[in-house]
Amino acid sequence: MEKNFIIAGFGGQGVLLAGEVLANAFMLAGKHVTWYPSYGAEMRGGTVNCEVVMSDEEVSEVNKSDADFVIALNQASFDKFLSKIKKGGWMIANSTLAREIKTRTDINYLFAPITKLAEDVGNIKMANILALGLLVKASRLVNLETLNQALDTVIPPHRKNLLPLNIKALKIGYEYDLLTV
């Protein structure tokens, strides 16, 4: 089995870091994994994305033509990657910054006010990790505990004070659809 994920948003929203956490989680779960960023004339406020490919075997290819899961943290990312999602795949979108319009009927949508939820957690910068919680729930490809471990791996020693908040954001994201029921 091979699945790929695109995480996209504004520069500064932490999409590369979210991808790094996800990739670490897959590695810790014993999977093969490749992470690579879009890079170029990116800057804070511009759009940026990264792709994570997870596989039970050697990762087959990079620069894939479609994706199983897309996390879009802003409207531009939603518009850019909607058409790239595989039939039956998932669009996980930040409804604080993207309109809830379902133009495609052959994919699953998960709209959540990710930025607002992050503010409620206490730090808007947690939006990226909160979105991973949503992804874990939707994808069922890695568990929350492994993600927590991955956060611990990625967060450097001098930033460890932020670990509890990150774990909380992850949990809020993971439990989001339960909250709305």
Added chain:
Amino acid sequence: MTTECLTNKKVLTKGNYAIAQAAILAGCQCYFGYPITPQSEIGEFMSGKMQELKRGYVSAESELAAINMTIGAVSTGVKAMTSSSSCAVALMQEGLSYATADELPVVLISVMRGGPGLGNIYPSQGDYFQATKGGGNGDYHLIVLAPSTVQECVDLTYKAFYLAQKYRNPAVLLADGLLGQMMEPVEFYDYPYPEIDTSSWALTGAKGREARIIRSYAPLADNQCVFLEKLYQKYKVIEENEVEWEEINTDDADIILVSFGSTSRNAKTAMKQLREKGIKAGLFRPVTLYPFPNKRLHELAQKTKKFVTVEVNMGQMVNDVRLAVNGACPVELVNKGVGAPPSAAEIVSKIEELL
């Protein structure tokens, strides 16, 4: 970014960091460099780690300075390296030519980006010619190793240091922007090669022995002929002993895809997809670009019906494949000028057009 080396345990790390860490584990004593995307993380990592280990780190004032500082360092018998990318590796060509003539084990990490000229910072394989044919003057070869995964960035960095010292010839690790920026799980391990004794030639101070001189100047024409013969004897030994490649499903293949570096990953998947469609495809991946696996390609050319090289450039390695095949069967090109490699599906559809 994850940069810690936890021995015998996998860590998720970027290609650039993997290369830098491997160089340190290989025993690189001195690093000289000038930053350029997409390989700046190498210098960044070295700037911290080398000082921590009390080894040499110099942020050079230019690439010209960096390559010549590396020449100076390796002439004392220690392992040393520089790293750069495309338009800045162009500035090092004079130094590389000198290092071959001086028979010095310079290690260069070349992380390719778009060209010609300033080009852009996207991945590319446009410096295949630059690395294998060279832009310096005179008759020479650089040993060129092409990794295709982050783990191979580690493995082949070790090998670059070893081969450079073993043959007293510059060695190039030819990566690209995609590999440099990509993160994958890697395992670091102890430098697996024997240490080479440099005491017979290194400039270590002439105390208790006769003075030595390392230079490439040969005022008498005959002497230069003798030197070139000797140099090319060495290249013959390298060509006989150090060729490395990977080969999958080539035994019964009607069509063999030839691809190196990060692009070969997508070519491998394209090969599998062609097989699923009933087309007997195989994959041939040169790991050493010099020495090039001519002999094996020539053998395969007697059995297969067609070669297709897959490259992110306007068609460079295809020329070497054609020379190796020597007209035994057609050699076609599937390419993209610059950027991330074409997807497997794109490669498959282009190959179907060729059939």
